[in-house]
Amino acid sequence: VIDIRALHKKTGAFTYDPGFTSTASCSSKITFIDGDKGILLYRGYPIEQVAEKCDFLEACYLLLNGELPDGREMKEFVNSITQHTLVHEQLTHFFNGFRRDAHPMAILVGVIGAMSAFYHESMDVKDEEFRKLSAIRLIAKMPTIVAMCHKYSTGLPFMFPKNSLGYSENFMRMLHGTPCDEYLPNPVLTRALDRILILHADHEQNASTSTVRLAGSSGANPYACVAAGIACLWGAAHGGANEAVLLMLEEIGDVSRIDQYIKRAKDKEDSFKLMGFGHRVYKNFDPRAILMRQTCHEVLNELGLHDDKLFKLAMQLEKIALEDEYFIAKKLYPNVDFYSGIVLRALGIPTDLFTAIFAMARTVGWIAQWDEMITDSEQKIGRPRQLYKGAAKRDVVPIANR
Numbered sequence: 001v002i003d004i005r006a007l008h009k010k011t012g013a014f015t016y017d018p019g020f021t022s023t024a025s026c027s028s029k030i031t032f033i034d035g036d037k038g039i040l041l042y043r044g045y046p047i048e049q050v051a052e053k054c055d056f057l058e059a060c061y062l063l064l065n066g067e068l069p070d071g072r073e074m075k076e077f078v079n080s081i082t083q084h085t086l087v088h089e090q091l092t093h094f095f096n097g098f099r100r101d102a103h104p105m106a107i108l109v110g111v112i113g114a115m116s117a118f119y120h121e122s123m124d125v126k127d128e129e130f131r132k133l134s135a136i137r138l139i140a141k142m143p144t145i146v147a148m149c150h151k152y153s154t155g156l157p158f159m160f161p162k163n164s165l166g167y168s169e170n171f172m173r174m175l176h177g178t179p180c181d182e183y184l185p186n187p188v189l190t191r192a193l194d195r196i197l198i199l200h201a202d203h204e205q206n207a208s209t210s211t212v213r214l215a216g217s218s219g220a221n222p223y224a225c226v227a228a229g230i231a232c233l234w235g236a237a238h239g240g241a242n243e244a245v246l247l248m249l250e251e252i253g254d255v256s257r258i259d260q261y262i263k264r265a266k267d268k269e270d271s272f273k274l275m276g277f278g279h280r281v282y283k284n285f286d287p288r289a290i291l292m293r294q295t296c297h298e299v300l301n302e303l304g305l306h307d308d309k310l311f312k313l314a315m316q317l318e319k320i321a322l323e324d325e326y327f328i329a330k331k332l333y334p335n336v337d338f339y340s341g342i343v344l345r346a347l348g349i350p351t352d353l354f355t356a357i358f359a360m361a362r363t364v365g366w367i368a369q370w371d372e373m374i375t376d377s378e379q380k381i382g383r384p385r386q387l388y389k390g391a392a393k394r395d396v397v398p399i400a401n402r
């Protein structure tokens with residue numbers, strides 16, 4: 001590792017690294033990834049163990065505080081989350097300003113950004129108590145708001161949170177339930193959603209987290225920063241991939257057409273990429289994809305959907321791609337989103353809500369990273385340099401003479 005900041009001070013040198021492929025923008029104690037070995041640790045704990053032994057709120061506590069909670073700490077944390085699940089009544093009016101067919105991510109960017117107008121104390125980013133309160137508010141309200149995005153698009157009434165339920169169960173009820181009938185949660189499906197949330201909770205300096213850090217480096221409030229993160233997550237190369245995978249599978253439609261799409265993915269003249277394949281850091285396998293694949297089987301078994309056409313298609317696509325020389329040479333493996341879309345679909349979640357669910361999960365990571373950045377004395381305002389390739393200095397000729 002070269003400390004380029006020190007080298008810059010001494011010699012004026014700086015690096016050219018579009019896409020930050022080999023530049024660390026910060027130091028962090030939250031998440032560790034070894035892309036070659038397929039290792040992902042949350043605060044030192046392997047993702048496999050966190051996914052198996054913890055629920056999502058425990059993982060949130062771990063990411064925010066650095067340690068797993070004991071029974072008392074967990075109870076207090078859950079209490080503080082449940083106290084904040086309701087959204088301000090004024091905020092609910094925001095929805096009416098959107099078209100019913102607006103993409104949920106478009107609504108989410110707006111509504112989360114608007115939260116800064118409701119919690120003025122969050123502007124004081126140097127105050128630890130306010131930072132903690134903002135973290136709790138964001139984690140608590142995100143499921144309520146994501147469920148509202150869905151209800152708004154379908155024209156159904158918003159569901160209030162029911163605080164006796166767990167985090168994922170509550171979300172499923174707000175999403176699928178109506179005031180007319182009691183929602184009966186299925187523990188296998190609730191656990192699957194919880195697992196999706198755990199697996200997406202943090203992933204070090206990915207594009208959206210870096211966006212949150214960059215926005216926050218100017219001292220912007222956490223709601224505005226998270227709104228920026230949501231905007232970045234939306235893209236198909238990042239969080240939009242889970243939605244893009246499903247759309248791609250539907251477009252392929254039949255096992256007989258897989259070869260045609262593999263051929264397109266390899267063709268450099270064609271911009272088509274196999275969605276859900278490849279990762280900037282994982283060049284062997286994505287450990288989250290393995291856990292997600294297992295969850296996918298559990299959910300399809302529970303629902304008796306092993307013969308699901310899309311799932312069979314996905315399995316066959318994975319098999320063919322993994323045996324293909326191009327994919328082997330470029331180290332392209334299925335990432336977590338290759339399977340999460342299939343699971344979300346089986347949970348009855350509409351495709352255009354997939355990325356919003358990712359945002360719900362990643363909120364804790366964004367806010368933990370934002371908090372770490374605020375308290376890091378090494379951190380300065382984010383201000384990348386550039387390699388200027390434009391015109392050399394020249395004089396303006398008055399318009400009449402041009």
Ligand code: ACO
Binds near residue numbers: 236265278281336
């Ligand atoms: N299908 C076909 N070819 C691919 C794919 C793919 N899915 N992914 C990468 N490649 C090729 C590239 O064309 C490139 O080829 P080249 O060397 O001939 O130029 C090579 O593999 C390296 O890929 P890059 O795009 O340079 O790798 P980068 O690290 O910049 O991008 C990314 C990683 C964005 C994830 C990319 O693999 C991709 O677009 N995948 C599909 C979208 C996706 O699944 N995104 C989810 C990421 S995980 C997440 O956000 C939770």
